[in-house]
Amino acid sequence: MDILYSGLLKDNHPFYIRRLHLKDLHEIIHVQNEVVYVLDNPSSLSSLSQKEYEYILADGGKMVGVFADERLVAFRALLVPGADEEHLGSDVGLDSTEFESVIYQEISTVSPRYRGYRLQKIMADVLMEQLKVADYKYVCATVAPFNIASLKDKFSQQMEIAALKKKYDGVLRYVFVKHLHKEGDEWEVEQFIPMQDTKAQQKLLEEGWRGTGISGSTDGWLVRYCK
Numbered sequence: 001m002d003i004l005y006s007g008l009l010k011d012n013h014p015f016y017i018r019r020l021h022l023k024d025l026h027e028i029i030h031v032q033n034e035v036v037y038v039l040d041n042p043s044s045l046s047s048l049s050q051k052e053y054e055y056i057l058a059d060g061g062k063m064v065g066v067f068a069d070e071r072l073v074a075f076r077a078l079l080v081p082g083a084d085e086e087h088l089g090s091d092v093g094l095d096s097t098e099f100e101s102v103i104y105q106e107i108s109t110v111s112p113r114y115r116g117y118r119l120q121k122i123m124a125d126v127l128m129e130q131l132k133v134a135d136y137k138y139v140c141a142t143v144a145p146f147n148i149a150s151l152k153d154k155f156s157q158q159m160e161i162a163a164l165k166k167k168y169d170g171v172l173r174y175v176f177v178k179h180l181h182k183e184g185d186e187w188e189v190e191q192f193i194p195m196q197d198t199k200a201q202q203k204l205l206e207e208g209w210r211g212t213g214i215s216g217s218t219d220g221w222l223v224r225y226c227k
Contacts (some may be wrong), residue, residue, distance in 0.1 A: 004064060005126050009117050015068035018127055019128050020075060024065060025050065027072040035109045048077070048107055055079075058128040061106065064118050064126055074110040078131075078139070088140035092162035092177040096139070103131065103224045105141035105176075108153065120153050127156065131180055139180060142173040145195055148221065151214055158184050161211025161223070164201050172198065174211065185211070187226035195221040 066074035163175035
């Protein structure tokens with residue numbers, strides 16, 4: 001078994017992380033269904049179809065899962081986009097010659113019964129270590145505005161918002177990017193924009209600002225933009 005990480009949950013239950021394979025597909029779908037079932041807004045999670053999981057598991061990406069109590073309880077997937085008509089590399093300002101060096105963070109889910117153990121962050125760290133020795137320079141992802149858990153997850157990995165636009169059937173998404181072999185920039189100025197103010201955020205992004213974090217306020221969620 002190709003175990004990549006092992007540890008203990010807060011209640012001293014052991015868990016481990018390993019690569020996932022086609023034989024794990026049934027459990028993957030089960031965990032995804034568990035997560036969708038408890039969501040107030042199921043559209044906030046970009047669920048994948050069985051066919052999409054089969055593509056990733058058949059060398060179309062990388063996928064790891066957390067096992068505890070003799071079952072899969074969480075998983076995280078990276079996708080090699082190939083010839084994507086809506087390639088995220090274009091959204092974040094990359095030249096088309098660099099698209100082959102881009103990989104997507106596709107989906108990350110944790111069974112509701114196993115939340116609160118930082119499993120999302122641990123899986124992200126494991127996959128980022130895998131990418132450091134692979135032939136990729138950039139990791140990109142999309143997140144829906146107000147999907148606070150996913151936004152915090154991306155910022156915890158030092159990913160930055162590079163665009164805010166409609167993607168995939170006209171749904172508004174933040175587009176994140178991280179250079180895998182470069183330290184983060186040192187910013188000179190910052191400002192905070194209400195998350196609901198789409199036009200103000202898009203204007204800053206067009207001017208070269210990057211979204212670097214979020215914070216709660218009495219008026220709702222604010223996005224920190226730096227330049």
